[in-house]
């Protein structure tokens with residue numbers, strides 16, 4: 001990491017050139033090492049770092065700016081980076097400054113940002129951007145070259161871009177197989193066609209490259225706005241490379257991330273967040289797959305575990321589980337028929353995608369319509385319950401939560417195995433949740449809380465352990481049993497004791 005005024009950064013600047021068709025193919029040269037930056041769900045930075053270590057074998061650094069991690073890779077690992085399940089957006093770092101000394105006045109600061117554009121060591125980052133684009137196109141071509149993106153109303157990222165742009169029109173990134181998996185004749189033909197297309201596009205690119213600069217700024221001691229920084233730095237980038245600015249149809253997106261005195265300049269490697277990877281049928285509160293993945297890792301699914309999402313909505317959590325932790329079995333339920341339909345559609349969509357690729361299409365997941373307060377499930381038969389509860393804002397109401405949460409926790413305690421069962425529950429209604437847990441007569445013990453940001457709301461992911469206490473013996477359970485009718489509850493308990 002450099003500090004401001006680092007001479008090595010200034011020295012490399014003289015050799016920086018805009019990419020042209022004459023530039024060497026980065027895949028044919030030696031490997032280069034770069035730093036990759038990734039935005040991840042806030043609160044799950046350590047989970048993401050763990051995944052990077054596991055899958056890429058390198059240590060990730062967690063940024064002071066929440067929701068970001070950085071890790072080094074050699075270019076042969078680039079396709080693996082796109083298979084990480086905890087990352088939302090990826091970029092390659094051009095340069096980073098831990099303690100950028102911003103000038104006092106706005107004018108001086110903006111002037112300095114302009115000067116910076118021509119001093120940055122762009123070459124390696126641009127090579128990685130080019131290689132990344134080749135990987136994406138290959139993958140897109142195999143899919144038929146017209147992969148479309150589902151527009152969603154999923155929770156948006158907590159990072160605000162200074163300049164808004166429409167989504168690019170490039171195909172999706174590799175999600176389940178890497179380009180290294182290729183080998184069939186059809187694919188070889190596709191690749192040679194791709195090369196032709198590549199060279200045509202490279203020629204076009206040599207004519208004019210379109211770009212935009214996006215500034216993400218956090219901190220209250222800056223004399224400038226993110227718009228001003230993006231505008232002035234962008235102007236200097238344009239002049240330096242002779243690129244054309246285009247806010248919507250850009251080939252390349254330069255990122256200027258400023259968090260207090262930390263400044264990172266990068267080039268985006270994803271046009272849209274990777275969190276949309278599984279969902280084609282969105283609902284009003286669809287959870288990001290990246291957050292689902294973090295929640296799943298928290299409960300450490302084991303082979304043959306029975307895992308329930310009793311309020312599954314679009315099925316984002318159990319679907320992520322069935323794909324990434326496929327040795328467990330998932331049951332996705334909801335009381336709303338539209339939600340159940342969406343889950344079924346999402347499962348079918350993934351199965352079809354797999355079948356099209358020639359992969360086994362079956363997923364260890366089933367769907368059911370039910371009411372969580374009265375599950376058609378045997379007592380003590382479930383290993384893990386993982387769900388995203390209605391916050392009482394976009395879904396349900398705060399008032400209803402005072403009845404819903406205790407009855408959910410009680411029914412979850414009934415079906416969950418005493419002594420070993422776990423629950424991972426997401427809610428923003430922290431007060432109601434804490435009260436409901438405290439009134440569960442010791443059936444649940446809180447082990448850990450991860451604070452997350454869900455669409456701008458500060459929420460908690462609670463890891464609970466089912467204690468060894470027997471269900472139905474606390475005053476609260478007895479009271480609840482009376483309310484529901486003793487016969488029904490006793491029948492279920494008897495079945496569980498078989």
Ligand SMILES: C[S@@+](CC[C@H](N)C(=O)[O-])C[C@H]1O[C@@H](n2cnc3c(N)ncnc32)[C@H](O)[C@@H]1O
Nearest residue numbers: 286287311312313314316334335336371372388
């Ligand atoms: C926050 S949403 C879940 C969103 C889901 N994680 C997703 O990604 O789409 C909560 C869900 O709980 C369901 N729900 C509310 N009360 C319920 C109940 N008593 N039994 C079952 N589901 C219920 C709602 O229909 C809603 O789909």
